[in-house]
Amino acid sequence: MSFAHISLEAKQKALAELTEVKSLFASRGWFQGTSGNLSIRVGDFTPEDFHFAITASGKDKSLSTPEDFLFVDQTGQPSELTKLKPSAETLIHCEIYKQTGCGAIFHVHTVFNNLVSELFWERKSIPVDGVELIKAFNIWDEEAHIDIPIVSNFAHIPSIVPEVTERLDKRIPGIMLRKHGIYAWGANAFEAKRHLEAFEFLFEYVYRWELLKR
Numbered sequence: 001m002s003f004a005h006i007s008l009e010a011k012q013k014a015l016a017e018l019t020e021v022k023s024l025f026a027s028r029g030w031f032q033g034t035s036g037n038l039s040i041r042v043g044d045f046t047p048e049d050f051h052f053a054i055t056a057s058g059k060d061k062s063l064s065t066p067e068d069f070l071f072v073d074q075t076g077q078p079s080e081l082t083k084l085k086p087s088a089e090t091l092i093h094c095e096i097y098k099q100t101g102c103g104a105i106f107h108v109h110t111v112f113n114n115l116v117s118e119l120f121w122e123r124k125s126i127p128v129d130g131v132e133l134i135k136a137f138n139i140w141d142e143e144a145h146i147d148i149p150i151v152s153n154f155a156h157i158p159s160i161v162p163e164v165t166e167r168l169d170k171r172i173p174g175i176m177l178r179k180h181g182i183y184a185w186g187a188n189a190f191e192a193k194r195h196l197e198a199f200e201f202l203f204e205y206v207y208r209w210e211l212l213k214r
């Protein structure tokens with residue numbers, strides 16, 4: 001679908017939702033030092049053809065300006081003429097959309113997500129056992145066990161993508177980059193936010209439980 005054929009209303013809705021969630025996450029201290037990025041997909045989807053709005057790279061995400069977001073296509077290239085640069089991590093968003101067909105992706109760096117990514121790096125996944133908030137991922141088993149995948153963090157972002165492809169688990173709406181941060185996604189902004197909040201709760205729980213056990 002060409003970008004021009006996507007309705008103005010859909011584009012404005014995505015930008016309004018990004019503005020709102022960006023401001024909320026900033027108020028929680030989730031964008032320290034310009035870290036983090038957010039995106040919402042617009043229009044129809046096929047793995048070969050889609051568009052999404054994403055945060056511009058390197059901005060202070062606690063501020064709201066007319067230059068906070070731009071639209072890109074499935075290759076990460078701007079969908080329209082702009083001087084703005086998309087997030088340096090846009091290719092990770094492209095890959096997650098391609099693999100899952102989801103509607104929104106939120107990425108944050110927090111102390112707890114960085115700590116657990118290193119604590120469990122050797123097993124390449126973060127184990128969570130029987131915590132009620134696993135239900136936020138629509139996993140309703142009693143005493144559910146989940147493993148949240150951790151992938152390598154390379155400075156060269158395209159090198160991260162194949163590992164994301166390989167490790168992405170359709171049951172778990174998130175993937176962790178080692179000593180970097182979590183990517184969480186959902187069918188829409190509401191669901192991606194619920195998933196991200198659940199991940200952050202679980203990371204803090206897992207970290208504190210590990211300390212208590214020692």
Ligand SMILES: CSCCC(=O)C(=O)COP(=O)(O)O
Nearest residue numbers: 034035036037057058087088
């Ligand atoms: C300053 S944090 C390093 C880059 C990063 O990991 C991040 O999430 C923000 O990069 P962006 O290009 O999206 O601003």
Ligand SMILES: [Zn+2]
Nearest residue numbers: 035036089181
């Ligand atoms: Zn990042």
